[in-house]
Amino acid sequence: MLDISAWFNDLLAGNLIFTPTTLGYYWEGLVTTSQLVFLSLVAGLILAVPLAIMRSSKHKWISLPVYFYTYVFRGTPLLIQLYIIYYGVVFIDGIQQTFLWPILREAFYPALIAFTLNTAAYTTEIFRGAIKATAQGEIEAARAYGMSPRLMMRRIILPSAFRRALPAYGNEVIFMLHASAIASVVTLMDLTGAARFVYARFYAPFEAFLFVAAIYLCLTFAILYFFRYLEKKLLAHLRPQTS
Amino acid sequence: MKKLLSVSLLGLAVAAASSAQARDYDNVRIGVDVPYEPMEYRTADGELTGFDIDLGNALCERIGVTCEWIEQEWDGIIPGLMSRNYDAIMSSMTINDERREQVLFSDPYITMPSAWFAPSSLDISEANEETLDGMTIGVQRGTLQDNYVTDNYSSVASVSRYSTADDMVLDMQAERLDIVFLDYPIGQTTLLDSEHGEYVLIGETITEPKEYFGDGFGIAFRQRDEALAERFNEALAELQEDGTYDEIYTRYFGEDQE
Amino acid sequence: MLDLQGYGPRLIEGAGVTIQLAVLSLILAIVLGLLTASAKMSRNWLLRRTATVYTTLIRGVPDLVLMMLLFFGGQIGVNAVSDMLYDNYDIDIYINFNAFAAGVLTIGFIFGAYMGETFRGAFMAVENGQIEAGKAYGMSDSLVFLRIRFPQMMRHALPGLSNNWMVLLKTTALVSVIGLTDMVRVAAEASRATHEPFTFLLPVAAVYLLIASVSEWIFSRLQKRYDIGFGEQ
Numbered sequence: 056m057l058d059i060s061a062w063f064n065d066l067l068a069g070n071l072i073f074t075p076t077t078l079g080y081y082w083e084g085l086v087t088t089s090q091l092v093f094l095s096l097v098a099g100l101i102l103a104v105p106l107a108i109m110r111s112s113k114h115k116w117i118s119l120p121v122y123f124y125t126y127v128f129r130g131t132p133l134l135i136q137l138y139i140i141y142y143g144v145v146f147i148d149g150i151q152q153t154f155l156w157p158i159l160r161e162a163f164y165p166a167l168i169a170f171t172l173n174t175a176a177y178t179t180e181i182f183r184g185a186i187k188a189t190a191q192g193e194i195e196a197a198r199a200y201g202m203s204p205r206l207m208m209r210r211i212i213l214p215s216a217f218r219r220a221l222p223a224y225g226n227e228v229i230f231m232l233h234a235s236a237i238a239s240v241v242t243l244m245d246l247t248g249a250a251r252f253v254y255a256r257f258y259a260p261f262e263a264f265l266f267v268a269a270i271y272l273c274l275t276f277a278i279l280y281f282f283r284y285l286e287k288k289l290l291a292h293l294r295p296q297t298s
Numbered sequence: 299m300k301k302l303l304s305v306s307l308l309g310l311a312v313a314a315a316s317s318a319q320a321r322d323y324d325n326v327r328i329g330v331d332v333p334y335e336p337m338e339y340r341t342a343d344g345e346l347t348g349f350d351i352d353l354g355n356a357l358c359e360r361i362g363v364t365c366e367w368i369e370q371e372w373d374g375i376i377p378g379l380m381s382r383n384y385d386a387i388m389s390s391m392t393i394n395d396e397r398r399e400q401v402l403f404s405d406p407y408i409t410m411p412s413a414w415f416a417p418s419s420l421d422i423s424e425a426n427e428e429t430l431d432g433m434t435i436g437v438q439r440g441t442l443q444d445n446y447v448t449d450n451y452s453s454v455a456s457v458s459r460y461s462t463a464d465d466m467v468l469d470m471q472a473e474r475l476d477i478v479f480l481d482y483p484i485g486q487t488t489l490l491d492s493e494h495g496e497y498v499l500i501g502e503t504i505t506e507p508k509e510y511f512g513d514g515f516g517i518a519f520r521q522r523d524e525a526l527a528e529r530f531n532e533a534l535a536e537l538q539e540d541g542t543y544d545e546i547y548t549r550y551f552g553e554d555q556e
Numbered sequence: 557m558l559d560l561q562g563y564g565p566r567l568i569e570g571a572g573v574t575i576q577l578a579v580l581s582l583i584l585a586i587v588l589g590l591l592t593a594s595a596k597m598s599r600n601w602l603l604r605r606t607a608t609v610y611t612t613l614i615r616g617v618p619d620l621v622l623m624m625l626l627f628f629g630g631q632i633g634v635n636a637v638s639d640m641l642y643d644n645y646d647i648d649i650y651i652n653f654n655a656f657a658a659g660v661l662t663i664g665f666i667f668g669a670y671m672g673e674t675f676r677g678a679f680m681a682v683e684n685g686q687i688e689a690g691k692a693y694g695m696s697d698s699l700v701f702l703r704i705r706f707p708q709m710m711r712h713a714l715p716g717l718s719n720n721w722m723v724l725l726k727t728t729a730l731v732s733v734i735g736l737t738d739m740v741r742v743a744a745e746a747s748r749a750t751h752e753p754f755t756f757l758l759p760v761a762a763v764y765l766l767i768a769s770v771s772e773w774i775f776s777r778l779q780k781r782y783d784i785g786f787g788e789q
Contacts, residue, residue, distance in 0.1 A: 130722075130768040131761040132729035138744055139761070142753040145472035160474050162458070236618035240733055242458040242469075247621055252459060255373040255440025256448075258400060260628035268617040268625060275616040333745075342562030342749070371735040377628050381635040383655075461733075464748040471751075494751065 072262045077253050084249035085270065087163075091245060092235050095167055096228060099174035106175065107182030108208065121179065128176035133234050136173055141165040141241045162241045170238075174231050181223045185216035218289050225282030229275055236271075246270060323526055325364045327384035328354055328517075331372040334463055336487045336550045337390045349550040353407065354388045354517075356542055360533040371461060373440045376400055379518060385526065387518040390481060392442050394512035402521045404530045406514030408547075411503035412443055415485040416477040417470070418496040425477065425500050430455045436466040436478040443479045446510040463488065471495050483551065563746040563756065570739030571763055577659050577738065578728050578767075582721060584664025589671020596676050607672065614669035620730050626662045627655075627734045659731045667724050674716035679705065681712040711782040718775040722768060729764075739763065 110121040128136065144150060144159050158164045189212050197207040239248035246267050254263035330350065333339035338348035346367055358365035368384045379387050379401060390410070393403045414425040422429040431454045437444040439459040447457055458475060460466040467488045469475050478485070482503050489497035505511050519527045537543045595607035614622065682705055690700040732741035743760040747753035 127761075127765065130765045132726040132740065132764060134729045134732070135740060135743075135757055135761050135764070138740075138747070139753060139757045142468070142472075142747055142757075145468075145474075146751070146753065151473050156473075162474070233618035236620040237730070237733070239620075240461070242460060244459075247618065247624075248459075250621065251373065251439065251624070254624070254628065256445065258376050260377065260625060260632060264621055264625035264629060268621050271618055271621060272613070272616040333749075344566050369735070369737070374628050374735060377632055381632060382638075462748075464745070468748050468751070 072253065072257050072259050073266070077249075080244065080249040080252060081246065081267070081270070084244055084246040084267075087238075087243060087248075088232075088235055088245040091163070091167060091170065091238060091243075092228075092232050095170035095174055095235075096231055098167075098171040099178055099231075102171070102175040103178035103182055104213075106179040107186060110179055110183045111186045125176040125179050128173055129180065133169065133173050134237050134240070137166060137169040137237060137241060140169045162238075162243045166238045166241060166243055170231065170235065173234070174227065177227050177230070178224065181220050181227060182216060184223070185220035186212055188219055189215060221282065221286050221289060225278065225286075228278050228282070232271070232274055232278065323363055323385065325366060326358060326361075326386060326526070327366045327368050329368050329370045329375055329378050329384040329387045330389040331375055331462070332369050334390055334481075334484060336483060337481075349408070349546065350388045350390060352546045352549065353537075353543070356537055356546065357530055357533045360536060361529050372438060373461065376518070379520060382520075385519070385523065386530075390484075390515050391518055392512040393514060393516040394442060395509065396445075397518070401518040402523065402527050403516035403518055404527050405534060406516050407534055409505075409514035411482045411505045412446070412479060412511060413482040413485055413503045414477055414479055414500035415470075415489045415497055416500050417473075418498045420476060420498075420500070422500060425479075427451065427454050430477070433476040434458055434474070436460060436470060436475040438463055438466060438480075442510050442512065443481075447479050449510075467492075470497075561746070561750055561752075561755070563742065563750075566737075566742045567739055567746075567756070567760070570737060570742040571760075573656070573736065574728050574738045574740075574763075575767070577656065577663070577731065577736075578725050580660045581663035581667065581728070582724060584660060585667035585671045585720070585724065586717075588664060588668025589675050592668060592672025593675035593679055596672065597679060611669040611672050614666055619663075619666055619727050620733065622666055623659075623662045623730055623734055626665065627658050630658065630661075655731075655734075655736045659728075659734075659736050663724060663727060663731075666727070667720055670720050670723075671717070674713050674720060675709065677716070678709040678711075678713035682708045707782065711779075711786065714775060714779050714782060718772070721771060721775075725767060725771070726764065 106121050106124075109117050110125070112118045141162065144165060150156055150159065193211055193215065194207065197211045202210065235245060236247040238245045239251055242248075244252070250263045250267035254260050257263070330338050330346075332346065334348070336348055338346070338350045340346055351367065354367075355365055366384075368378075370378045370383065370389075372389075375387055375389060375391075376397070378384060387401070391397070392410075393406055397403070416422075427450075430451050433455045434457075435447055435451060435455050436458050437447050437460070439461060444457075444459060451457070458466075458469070460469070463480065463484055466475065466478055466480075470478055470489070471492075471494050477500065478489075480489075485497075485499070490499065517527075517530055519530075534543075592607045592611060595603040596611075598604060686704055686708065687700055690704045695703065728738060729740045732738050732744065735741075739760050743756035746756045750756075
C-alpha cells in the first residue's frame with residue numbers, strides 16, 4: 056500500500072494541478088455523480104412502470120394527467136426543473152421546521168428529486184411506446200387462454216415491452232448521466248463540480264475539463280457495453296438464427 | 299435553403315470578426331461580474347451601478363476614453379481578459395501573487411477585508427476549526443475566500459461553492475448554509491442590512507495572511523498593456539486628489555468608515 | 557402584466573436570445589451534420605475516421621462539460637494563436653469570441669454530431685434504385701442530390717431532426733450557466749433578487765413548452781409535405 060502511494064506521489068510530483076487533493080475532489084465527484092444517476096434512474100424506473108400503464112389506458116381521465124406530466128417534464132429544460140425544485144422548496148411555509156428539512160437542506164436531494172421526475176417522464180414514454188407495440192397476436196393468445204387483463208399485463212405485455220424498450224432505455228441512461236452535469240449549478244460537487252473547482256482555482260480549462268470529459272467518456276462506454284450485453288442476452292430470440 | 303444557409307453563416311462570421319480592432323484604446327471594455335452589491339449590481343430595470351462602475355466610469359472620463367462594461371461570470375473572468383473579450387477587469391478583484399502571474403494590476407483602489415457572516419441564531423463568537431466543525435460554509439467559487447476556506451477548513455466543515463454572491467445569500471436565508479465567508483462590504487449590504495432575516499458579523503474582519511488576502515482591489519490588465527495600466531494609475535491618483543474618489547466612496551459606503 | 561416587477565422587458569429580451577441562439581445553432585448543426593454524414597459515407601478512410609471520432613467523442617461527454625471546455629478553453633486557444641502572431645509578427649488582430657457566438661458555435665458543434673447520425677441513417681434509407689434511375693435519366697450528380705437524394709432523405713430524417721431540435725432547444729438553457737444572458741439566466745437572477753422563484757421560472761418554462769409545441773406543429777406540416785407520394789393519402 057505504501058509503495059503504491061509513494062509511486063503515486065512520484066507520478067504527481069511537479070504537477071501543479073493534479074495533486075492528490077484535486078484528484079480527491081474528482082474521486083468524490085465520481086462518487087456523487089454515480090449515486091445521483093443511479094438512484095434517480097432506479098426511482099424513475101419504479102415510477103415509470105405504473106405511469107406507462109396508466110398512460111396506455113383507454114380512459115382519458117387516467118391517461119391525460121400522465122400525458123400532461125410527461126409533456127411538461129419532457130418539454131422544459133432540466134435546468135429549470137432543478138431551479139424550481141431547489142429554490143422552490145425553500146418557499147414552502149414552515150418547511151424548515153419539518154422533519155423533511157434535514158433532507159431537503161442538502162443540495163443532493165432536491166437534485167435527486169428533479170432528476171427522478173425528469174427521467175421518469177422520459178422512461179414513461181419509452182415504456183408506453185413499447186407497450187403499444189405489443190403484437191396483437193400475443194394479446195389475443197393471452198385472451199384465448201382466459202387471462203384477466205391484470206395477469207395479461209404482468210405475464211405477456213410487460214415482459215416483452217421491457218425487452219423492446221431496452222435500446223431506448225439505454226440511451227436514456229446515458230442521457231441522464233450527461234444531464235447530471237448540471238448538478239454543479241446547485242453547489243453539488245459532482246464530477247463537473249470538481250472540474251469547475253479545479254478550473255476556477257488554477258485557471259486551467261483544458262486540464263480541468265478534458266480530464267473530466269475523459270471520465271464521462273469512460274462511463275458512457277461502460278453503460279453502452281452493459282446495455283449491448285443485456286440486449287444480446289434478453290433479445291436473443293429476435294436475432295436471425297444461424298445454426 | 300442554400301442561400302439562406304450561406305447568408306446566416308456569413309452573418310455569424312461577420313459577428314465574430316467585427317470586434318477585431320486595433321490596440322489604440324479609444325474604447326476600453328471592462329469585464330465585471332454582476333451582481334456583487336454594492337460594488338457592482340443591476341437595478342430591476344437593468345441599469346448597471348455600484349462603486350466599481352461609478353469609479354470606472356470616472357476613470358475612463360478622466361483618461362478620455364469611453365468605457366463599455368461587459369458582464370462575465372467570476373470563474374471565467376481572467377480567461378475572458380486573456381482572450382480579449384474585454385481589456386480590463388474591474389470587479390472587486392483582490393491583488394495577490396497567484397493572480398499577478400496571470401495579469402497586470404493597477405495600484406489598489408480600495409481595500410476590503412473579508413469577514414464571516416451568519417444568522418444571529420448561530421451561537422459562536424469566532425470562526426475557527428472548533429467552532430466551524432461540521433458546518434456548511436458558503437463561498438463564491440474561485441475567490442480568495444474560496445481558497446482560504448478550502449485550504450484551512452475543508453477538513454472539518456463542508457464547503458459549498460456558488461457562482462454568484464446572490465445565490466449564496468439566498469441559500470443562507472433558506473438555512474441551507476450555516477455561515478458564509480465574504481468580502482466585508484458585500485456581507486454588510488446583502489446580509490447585515492437585509493430585510494429577509496437577522497444576520498451578524500462573526501469575529502473580526504480579516505485581512506491576513508497576505509498570501510490569501512493580498513493588497514486590496516485592483517484593476518487587472520493583460521501583462522503587455524503596461525501603458526494602459528499607467529494611464530489608469532495616473533487618473534486614479536488625480537481622482538483621489540480632487541475629491542471625486544471620496545464622493546463616490548461616500549455614495550456607497552457612507553462617511554463612517556475608511 | 558408583462559412587467560413582472562420590472563424584469564419583464566429583460567425576460568423578453570432573454571427569450572429573444574434563446575430563440576436566436578437555438579435557430580442559429582440548428583442551422584450550424586444541420587450544416588455540420590450534412591458534412592459529417594457525407595464524410596462517414598465517403599470512400600476516404602481518413603474522412604470516415606475523423607467523422608467517427610467526432611461523433612463518438614461528442615456524444616460521450618455531457619453538453620455542459622463540452623460547453624465549458626469550448627467556451628473557456630476555446631477562448632484561450634484562439635488567444636494563443638493571436639498572441640503568437642503578436643509576439644512574432646507584431647500583428648495585432650484577433651477573433652473575439654463573444655459569448656453569443658461562442659454559444660452558437662458550441663451548441664452547433666455538439667448537435668452537428670447528432671445530426672450527422674440522423675442524416676447518415678436517412679441517406680442510407682434512400683433506395684439505390686432511385687439514384688440509379690435518376691442517373692439513367694441523365695441527371696448530373698448535383699441534380700440527383702437536389703431532386704432525388706435530398707427530398708427523400710428529408711422524409712427519413714425529419715423525425716430525428718425534430719427530436720434533435722427539441723433536445724437542442726432545451727440545451728440552450730445551459731448557456732445561462734456559462735454567462736450568456738438568455739431567459740433562464742434572467743429568470744434565475746430575478747428569482748434570487750426578489751425571492752420569488754415561481755414568478756419567473758414558471759413563465760419561462762411555459763415559453764419553452766410553447767416553442768416546443770409550435771415547432772412540433774411545424775414539423776408535422778413538414779412531414780406531411782415530404783410524405784407526399786408515400787403513406788396514406
